[in-house]
Amino acid sequence: MKILVCISSVPDTTSKISFTDGDTKLNKAGVTYIIGPYDDYALARAVELKEQTGAIITVLNVGGADAEPQIRKALAIGADDAIRVDVEPTDSYFVAEQIAAVAKEGNYDLILMGRETSDYNSGVVHGIVGEMLGIPSFSPVMQLDLNGNEVNMTREIEGGKEKLIASLPLVLGCQEPIAEWKIPNMRGIMTARTKPLKVIPAAGSALTTTEKYSLPAPKGACKMIPAEEAEKLIELLKTEAKVL
Template sequence: MKILVCITNVPDTTAKISFTDNDTKLNKNGVQFIIGPYDDYALARGVELKEQLGGSLTVLHVGEADAEPQIRKALAIGADDAIRVNADPQDSYFVAAQIAHIARQNGYDLILMGRESIDYNSGVVHGLVGEMLGIPSYSPVMKLDLDGGNATITREIDGGKEVLKAPLPLVLGCQEPIAEWKIPNMRGIMTARTKPLNVVEPVAVDDMTVPQTYKLPAPKGACKMIPASEAETLIRLLQTEAKVL
């Protein structure tokens, strides 16, 4: 079993975000970066499957050198080796093309990643990779079991859950509760230092989108508390101030 887990390098959910260069670039100064939370679920399930079934688990990241601490953390959690595509990942199509290129070269049975990153939140990379490779992709996957060359998948859909069976290879976008996040132990941290981390240059891809500017969300407005007995006041404010009625 050859498993590929794709991870993102994203700002911590508690980080204060700002932009530079006329709001065209993220200001990374003072920002703590982490493995994308949904990718953590994919990595945890990948490690479990490798331990159950044998084989190998490779971590792939499309990004620059500042992501290597997060890649080493993934190695400490249980990946056998890692690949970093040396590029600035600002476009989903570009990222998917790099993943598909690596996957074609190595013939993975299973490609796991988070359902979406928490920076751009596009949620389309798994589908693009599946299309580029000509194999099925499913998301968001909440449960995954393997039996030989077949997978049983539970994924979330509008109004409930759907159980699917599909043959490998597959591309899956993962979310909780597919597995519990894993914390690297001291032995894992020490061995991660000697595991291979191969840096490769990106393949050429046409720009499909180009970011023009970034904006922070509008600050939250003041909150007015209206007693339950004053329904007429609430309706009037919704009409005159909030303008939603």
């Protein structure tokens, strides 16, 4: 059993976002990078499946060398080895192309990643990878259990959820509560230093380029309504904000 877990390296969800170089680059000063929150759930579930089945976990990142602390963290949490495709992850198709190339080479039974990255929130990489490999893909998966070659899943749908049965190999986009995030222990951190991390070049070329970034217009002041006159809010929403 071989599991490939794809992780993104993204700014911490509490980060204040700003830009430099005439709004053409993300300002990385003071920004802490983390494993993508959804990818972290995928990794945590993979480690649990490893404990149950003895699976081998390879962690994959498409990104620059500055993502290596996040890759080492994934190794400390329980992945066995790592691959980094040395290129900026510009667009979904391009990233999926890199993942599919690694996946073809490694013959994985299960390819897990987050439902989306928390920077571009597109949520399509898993599906593109599935199509490129000619295997089924599902997202967002909130429960995952293996029974030999058979996979039992719960997927979130609009207004509810559905239970699914499919067979390996599969590509899955994961979200909570598939597993609880794992914190690496000291032994994990020590062994992670010597686990293999292979850096390989990218294939293909990006389909998008970003010209410029911008921030939303600042909000005006909040209009306060005294609690004892709360009903006035409804009037204001009708006549002033015109949303009712």
